[in-house]
Amino acid sequence: xxxxxFFIDHIQEEAALTGDEFRHAKNVLRLKEGSEVTLLDGxxxxxxxxxxxxxxxxxxxxxxxxxxxxxxPKTEVFLLVGALKGDKTELVxxxxxxxxxxxxxxxxxxxxxxYMNENKLERLNRVSREAAKQCMRQIAPPVVYFENYQDALKxxxxxxxxxxxxxxxxxxxxxxxxxxxxCALVVGSEGGFSEEEFALAKSLGFRGVSLGRRILRAxxxxxALLSVVMYELGELK
Ligand code: SAH
Numbered sequence: 001x002x003x004x005x006f007f008i009d010h011i012q013e014e015a016a017l018t019g020d021e022f023r024h025a026k027n028v029l030r031l032k033e034g035s036e037v038t039l040l041d042g043x044x045x046x047x048x049x050x051x052x053x054x055x056x057x058x059x060x061x062x063x064x065x066x067x068x069x070x071x072x073p074k075t076e077v078f079l080l081v082g083a084l085k086g087d088k089t090e091l092v093x094x095x096x097x098x099x100x101x102x103x104x105x106x107x108x109x110x111x112x113x114x115y116m117n118e119n120k121l122e123r124l125n126r127v128s129r130e131a132a133k134q135c136m137r138q139i140a141p142p143v144v145y146f147e148n149y150q151d152a153l154k155x156x157x158x159x160x161x162x163x164x165x166x167x168x169x170x171x172x173x174x175x176x177x178x179x180x181x182x183c184a185l186v187v188g189s190e191g192g193f194s195e196e197e198f199a200l201a202k203s204l205g206f207r208g209v210s211l212g213r214r215i216l217r218a219x220x221x222x223x224a225l226l227s228v229v230m231y232e233l234g235e236l237k
Pocket of ligand 1: 164165166168188189190191192211212213214216217218222
């Protein structure tokens, strides 16, 4: 069985689990002295460690060695998705992390009906961490929020491929075959995009992509587009 994985800030020879990671390790996983675990510091490295002591508010660990597993994607993919209702954004974050996304931006746009606050954003980042652990990644992709649609689009400046999933496009302006290099992907919320929003994206260098003649739900569109892009980038082999 795979070892339990924990994110901690600094990894030294002697490390400690505190806060949420501590509570989960103690109350849910019931780690004991001698349990072997994997520690992640978000740098992309992974370490094996052994529990030396379970205290009232922390678990002490002795770091054994750095292991050289690498499950991180080679190409950077940034997914921007409109804020979705209920727990749909969480679903997209979870699946996107599993598929190998590097970063996720959630944005508000004209026909967007969902709202965002500090708690929701913190929750999305927690979902990212849990998904990263579950699929054995070394990094938990950060989830950031853009109140302003234009700021969201501009955050993709510098990406070699900027693709915009547009539900009212007859045909893709850009094929996805043989895609390579860093990608930024934009997918709308349940309400979709306005013509003006698409025009703004185009003026900022995005190319419209059609996902076929059927209108997909936002979460389906995000997962489908990301899957195809990851496949073309050679990340699903
Ligand atoms: N309310 C809109 C549909 C929004 S679908 C309507 O009734 O037309 C939510 C998002 O998923 C869209 O903004 C788009 O980014 C993506 N999407 C869904 N189907 C798509 C398709 N066939 N092609 C490209 N993008 C699509």
